[in-house]
Amino acid sequence: MMKLDGNAMAGDLREIFAFDVTAAQYTCAGCGHAEAIGALMLWGQEMGRVARCPHCDDVVLSLVHAPGRVFLDVRGAVRLELPLAGS
Amino acid sequence: MARAALPGRLTWRAATLAEARPETPTARTLVFDVPDWPGHLPGQHVDVRLTAPDGYRAQRSYSIASAWPPGGGGPPGGGGKVELTVQRLDDGEVSPYLTDVLEVGDQIELRGPVGGWFVWRETQQNPVLLVGGGSGVVPLMAMVRSRGQSRAKQPFRLIYSVRSQGDLLYREELPRHVRDDPGFDLFLNYTRQAPDGWPSPPKRIDVATINTHGWPPDFTPDVYVCGPTTFVETAADILVALGHDPKRIRTERFGGTS
Amino acid sequence: MAIISRGFGGRRRESVPGLPPGQYLTHDFPVLSAGPTPRIPLDRWSFTVTTESGEKTSWTWPEFTALPYEDFSTDIHCVTKWSKLGTTWRGVSLDTLLADVETAADYTMVHSFGGYTTNVPLEDLLDGKAWIAYKFDGEDLEPEHGGPARMLVPHLYFWKSAKWVNGLQMMQEDEPGFWEAAGYHMYGDPWLEQRYQGD
Ligand SMILES: Cc1cc2nc3c(=O)[nH]c(=O)nc-3n(C[C@H](O)[C@H](O)[C@H](O)COP(=O)(O)OP(=O)(O)OC[C@H]3O[C@@H](n4cnc5c(N)ncnc54)[C@H](O)[C@@H]3O)c2cc1C
Ligand SMILES: [Zn+2]
Numbered sequence: 001m002m003k004l005d006g007n008a009m010a011g012d013l014r015e016i017f018a019f020d021v022t023a024a025q026y027t028c029a030g031c032g033h034a035e036a037i038g039a040l041m042l043w044g045q046e047m048g049r050v051a052r053c054p055h056c057d058d059v060v061l062s063l064v065h066a067p068g069r070v071f072l073d074v075r076g077a078v079r080l081e082l083p084l085a086g087s
Numbered sequence: 088m089a090r091a092a093l094p095g096r097l098t099w100r101a102a103t104l105a106e107a108r109p110e111t112p113t114a115r116t117l118v119f120d121v122p123d124w125p126g127h128l129p130g131q132h133v134d135v136r137l138t139a140p141d142g143y144r145a146q147r148s149y150s151i152a153s154a155w156p157p158g159g160g161g162p163p164g165g166g167g168k169v170e171l172t173v174q175r176l177d178d179g180e181v182s183p184y185l186t187d188v189l190e191v192g193d194q195i196e197l198r199g200p201v202g203g204w205f206v207w208r209e210t211q212q213n214p215v216l217l218v219g220g221g222s223g224v225v226p227l228m229a230m231v232r233s234r235g236q237s238r239a240k241q242p243f244r245l246i247y248s249v250r251s252q253g254d255l256l257y258r259e260e261l262p263r264h265v266r267d268d269p270g271f272d273l274f275l276n277y278t279r280q281a282p283d284g285w286p287s288p289p290k291r292i293d294v295a296t297i298n299t300h301g302w303p304p305d306f307t308p309d310v311y312v313c314g315p316t317t318f319v320e321t322a323a324d325i326l327v328a329l330g331h332d333p334k335r336i337r338t339e340r341f342g343g344t345s
Numbered sequence: 346m347a348i349i350s351r352g353f354g355g356r357r358r359e360s361v362p363g364l365p366p367g368q369y370l371t372h373d374f375p376v377l378s379a380g381p382t383p384r385i386p387l388d389r390w391s392f393t394v395t396t397e398s399g400e401k402t403s404w405t406w407p408e409f410t411a412l413p414y415e416d417f418s419t420d421i422h423c424v425t426k427w428s429k430l431g432t433t434w435r436g437v438s439l440d441t442l443l444a445d446v447e448t449a450a451d452y453t454m455v456h457s458f459g460g461y462t463t464n465v466p467l468e469d470l471l472d473g474k475a476w477i478a479y480k481f482d483g484e485d486l487e488p489e490h491g492g493p494a495r496m497l498v499p500h501l502y503f504w505k506s507a508k509w510v511n512g513l514q515m516m517q518e519d520e521p522g523f524w525e526a527a528g529y530h531m532y533g534d535p536w537l538e539q540r541y542q543g544d
Contacts, residue, residue, distance in 0.1 A: 008202075058460075193351050
């Protein structure tokens, strides 16, 4: 399976969060690059979603679905900036 | 085991196929009835989930093709109709089911609308360049429809790359938008077989195509590129090489290898 | 309440006796990728074992391929539910690679080009249970399948069989690798269906 854009995990994220995280800005822990979550490079659909920084290829976040639960790892982001009003 | 949905979070809902229209021999537009559809922005997508009798599940994303409200003036919030256009991949698991098996009255599960990044909002003032390859035209069509419906003035250019005339989605509607929507231009790029009398031989999208039929970078257009992953990467590389600001280029990769 | 999609079967799922629970048989070799596929020129390839005290033993590609190898056949079980039976490989046993390595550690972290990691207890790598494989089906291992060389620990779920390996680090304590940190099981025994953390 080839890579997709971070935007393609919007549905999985909206199942966890009450707002749309793909429009939020991440700051990459690896290289400091800041951009929309929707602009991440998305890999590995089968075992889980692995979203990498388009600048340095480091993993910014990963999301794994298990029966009845979901694991979200955001270690690769030092910060998330979320718009609050009028999304 | 029914679990109460947490407020504000998105869950799966039932969608009933209300109508289906063939677009090409291998692509079909599906109109779903979705009760309580909240409305959507052009460019957003839904996730579709299918469940086999033994509990096996498959999930895929599909862009929304229709504008909201549907047909320009339907009751807001009511009559939740959502249109998808699905291209069949012969060895695919989900797309052949949606194009060939699903019948009017059948139900699937759907989650959406989602994706607030690959969207066009009428409040954006810049000219818009849309670059679509194959079924990648679907979310771009929602933008074209939405602009037409609200009579927005931002100039739009669509570069649409397809194999041949027989693979064109929205074949009758697109020329209508060219005719009726001032400031909307369409360029069709054929990759395998061009119609008789077409000015240029079939070729993959290249620097000259985008340079000639797109906007110059100093117009600072908002650019949307969508299609199979390799198409998107080729087009995005060309745009950056032509001097477009990467921050203004939004991409939606559909996956796949072609 | 799930809606059953009338007429939807999904990809053919062949259940055969003798597979670990929840697994289906596949005849192709699906490629899972969590990142770009690294292309490693053989003259830049090396494999390094690092002990808990920091001692290193390395092999270049010519040194590695000069080691005694084994040709073997084994079943593999991917956590995404496919199993493939009777795959044939050529590789160097970890017993050979670790024969002269002094360690009191109980755990290891497998490292790969491209940054992938996975944790495996040391005893699961010994006594003929694990190899570093460089041929599949008689051919050089393709980059998509982990070439030049990949780990093969077939008695655990296949994510433990790291592609593009370049090192093994001995650890006193068990630590999660890439997928384990993301929610997968620390050990991953397919017969006990240890897919996710807490399974
Ligand atoms: C955000 C998003 C929006 C999408 N919107 C649409 C849409 O509006 N219309 C639409 O038809 N599709 C769309 N897609 C693609 C869709 O999600 C599926 O990937 C596609 O329908 C194939 O699914 P399948 O189960 O039939 O094929 P699979 O069983 O998943 O794959 C079968 C084979 O086809 C290859 N393949 C997978 N996807 C593609 C592809 N896109 N192009 C070429 N080869 C591929 C695979 O590598 C595999 O070899 C979208 C994808 C994303 C991520
Ligand atoms: Zn980075």
